Structure formats: structure tokens, C-alpha cells
Amino acid sequence: MTQKFISIEGISKRFPATGGGTTTVFEDLWLPMERGTFTCIIGHSGCGKTTVLNVLAGLDRPSDGAVIVDNQAIEGPSLDRAVIFQSHALLPWLTVMGNVAYAVSSKWRGFSRAQVEEQAQKFIALVGLSGAERKRPAELSGGMKQRVGIARALSIAPKILLMDEPFSALDALTRGTLQDEVRRICLETGQTVFMITHDVDEAIYLADRIVLMTNGPQAVLAEIVDNPLPADRARNDVHKHPLYYAVRNHVVDFLVTRSKSYSDAGKAALDRRNPPLVRPGMPEPAVVGGDSLTSSWPGSSRPSTSQAG
Template sequence: MQTNIDFLKVENLSKTYVAGSPPVFENVNFDIQQGEFVCIIGHSGCGKTTILNVLAGLEEASSGYSYMLGREIKGPSLERGVVFQGHALMPWMTVLQNINFAVKSKYPDWPKAKITAHSEKYIELVGLGAAKQKRPSELSGGMKQRVGIARAFAIEPKMLLLDEPFGALDALTRGVIQDELLKICASTKQTVFMITHDVDEAILLSDKIMLMSNGPNARIAEIVENTLPKNRERATMHHDPMYYPMRNHLVDFLVHRSKLVQQSSHATQNQNNVRDITQRLKPRLVRPGKEQMVSNQSTQMN
């Protein structure tokens, strides 16, 4: 029986699409505490989106378990808001109507005036107050993605799941929306699980960064603790003495160590040649620039 008090707990999660073939990922284990912003990074095909879909209740794992607040995740729920790379707005509705529709689904007993006021609050939070009566065809790509983020926040989910939400945006728009997301998360204490391929984005946004080895048989090899101050800013965070050790650690994993972890998962000998966690099922908590690596089997991640 599940008795831990972690906000989210994933235990030995594995996914195989075709019987007899290697799993996309296996033995995935991690915890997320309430209010944490966690990013997951890995090469294409390692199963990041599948993990997110399992957490959203949109897909079932082949084995293992995922719990939120002690309850096993089975099927989609408005307790978990999802923002995909595509905005998925209803084109015949205005910005306000799109968000009203979601809010009414979550709070069907609310009067119309309360729904509208609630929706408008989140429209203002993402800076779209002047565009609330516009339809998606009248919005830029960045504005559409802001609507998707506002809609996800407006249903007040206990957890927000983001699948590369800024991947298709230009650099300037991406930066603006990242800053908006940081402000909203700071004000709402939102718990977030986000997929990204952008190392700098992960450092800017996250409290922890999970690193996945290459697939098949992918697993979370490390969990990197972001040691930069919480009130970090894009323009100045590279001045922090921990920034480059952390960035170099992440890039080195993607370029080199992720391949070593994958190779070691198939090896039957010489496992000690690999520095990263390859002999345990659970990932290590890593603090780049600090003195030691600490196994999360013996250290609580905060």
C-alpha cells in the first residue's frame, strides 16, 4: 500500500510498445515535491513524452506505478493540466471563450460571471488582456501558446505538465513566455513537470533537472539539483559561479555520458568503467560544482 507523502512518486516505470522488443524506458524512478519545477532532458526517442503522458493519465505504462498525493494515476484528470507544443485551441472561440470553456469543465456550478472573472485573471497574468476577444486565427504563435498556458493555469491543476511548450517559438517570444511562466509559478507555487531540449531553459526555470539516457532501455541516470538562487534572471544568471559547472555538466551528459549509460545498461561486464549511476535502478542526485554526488537512496531531495 502506498504510504509516502511525496507529492508525486514514480516507481519502476517501464514502457514497451511491441511485445518482445526492448522497452523504450525501464526502471524509471523519481519523486517530485509540491511546488517544485522539474525539467527532464534527453535525446529524442528516450521516452520523455511517454512519461509525461503516463503522468497525465493519457497512456498506461507497461509496468511500474505513478502516484500523486498517494493515489495511483489512472486516466486523465483536471487535477493535472497539460500544455503541448501545439496550442490545441478551439478556432471558433475567442481567447476568453477558450479559457471559459475549460474553467466551466472544472467548476460546472460556478455562475457565468465568476467563470469570466476567473478566466480574465489568468489572461491578464500572461499579458493578453487586450486580446481576450480575438480568435486564434488573429493571434501569433507566441500568443496562442500563452493562451494554452493561461488555460492550463485557470483550471487550477495540482500539477502542470509541459511538453516542449516553447519549442516552435522564436527566441524572443520564447524568452518572454519563459519569464511569464516563472512569474506565474512564483505567485501560485505551482508544481511543474516539463520536457525540454534546451539546457539554458532548464537552468533558468527548474529546481531539479532529470537526465535520461538514450533509448531503448532508457532510464533517468541523474537528477541534477539547480543550485542557482530561485530569483534567477536570464540576463544575469551566467554570472553565478555555479552556472557554468552546471551547464557543462548537463551538456557533457547529453554529448557523452548518456551514451555510456545506454551502453552500460546492455553490458554484462566492466560496469565500474561508467561514472554515472549504472549499477542502481534509482538515479543519483548531483550538485555540479559541489564536493560530492549523493545517492537519492540515502538523501532526501528538497
């Protein structure tokens, strides 16, 4: 990677255990993310994915380590980081405009009413809810409520958009439509995104990189999968890409088999600062005089050396 916009540096999380001692949920996680990239993290329940997201949001503190965003350590919640939860978390007494405007006025306290509504309207339109500004949450479908949550999050121009399985409670058609909207918006705005999902196809469709975590307790980052699909991808064409099934099979194999096979010794043997960077289906790069001759998608698996430090 060329620039660490977000840098997770050696974070661990421990909780008091029943009967004394401590339980380590995850330990010594290192992960850099570039500005404008979409990162999905996948792992079985109990590996600490949501805790990692809460640390990024400033809602929780790591037991060890730190998270640096745009050269500043995270010390607590900030309007520079917006979170979209599994539930929409809208204020039921406010309209669509009111919910989004509330976020805008919190970020820019000097804005006039007209400026607040102009900013809110821009993002209400961006998620396709023009005409629904005066409706309250009780008058909206589940998909529309999530659209309001997305508009509210994006309206404050966050440095990072954090999403905790935001589409998991929706029907398949609505989920697909919102995935398309999020993909379009992120491409248009250059938004940096960190998302938790259990849906492999969702991760492949949305993400630039897919981070795989071993099972907890004492979970660690096992691999970072580079997504070979082009940035400008269409849902109907994703499965036609020649490397789609190589990526999908690799991630599914990890979740079904390999994630469960890491012993304590196996986890200890991993290079925590440089999780393997994996490109399924691609040949190893040619090496001449010690330097790799790389194509646009070189190597099937090699250390992500630029993450060190």
C-alpha cells in the same frame, strides 16, 4: 526530499516489436517530486520523455509500475493535471476568453457565467493578454497563442502542470519572454511543474532539478541535477552565477558524451530507486562520525537516499 507529492514508482513502457517480441522504451524509473517544484527532464529523442509525461497526464498507461500524485494513483486523465503541448491546441472557433472559459466551466460545472468569466479573466491577465479576450486564435501571434494555452492550463488550478517543449516552435525573443512569464507565474502560484525540453539553458533557467535520461531503448534515469541558482533568478544574471557554467557543462557533457556510453551492464549497475543526486561544482561534504556536515549546497554527487521506497 521531505515530501513525495508526485512519486513515479518503477514504471516501464514496452511496445510490440516488428517481427515479434517487444521493445522496451524505458524501464524501472523511480522519481519523486516535491510540491511546488519545477522539474525538467532532458534526454535524446527515443528515450521516452514524452511517454513519461503522457503517463503523468493519464493519457498512457505504463507496462509496469505506477505514478502516485497526492497519495492517489493515476488511473486516467484528470483536470487535476493540465498539459501544455508543443502546439497551442486552441479551439479555433472560440475567442481567447472562450478557450479559457471552456476549461474553467469543465472544472467547476456549478459556476455561474459571471464566475466562469471572472476566473478566466484572472488568468488571461496573469499571462498579459488583457484586452485580447475577444480575439480568436487566427488573430493571435504564435506567442500569444501559447499564452492562451498557459492561461487555460493554469485557470483550472491543476495539481501538476505538464509541459511538452511548449516553447520549441517560437522565435528566440518570444521564447525568452514566455520563459520569464512561466517562471514568474510558477513562483507566484507555487505551481508544481514537470517539463520536457531539449534546451539546456532553458532547463537551467526554469528548473529546480534537471533529470537526465540515458539513450533508448531501455532508457533509465541516470542522474538528477540539483540547480544551484537561487529561486528568485533574473535572466540577465543567470550566466553570472559562479556555478552556472559548472551545471551547464555537466548537462552538455552528459548529452554529448556520457548518455551514449551506458552499456546494458552500465544501466543495470545504476541504483534505479536512488538515481545519483548531482551538484556540479560543489565540494564533497565533510563527514564526521558517519554524519555529513552539509552547507546549503553540499556534495557534488551522492545517492538521493530519500527517494527509496
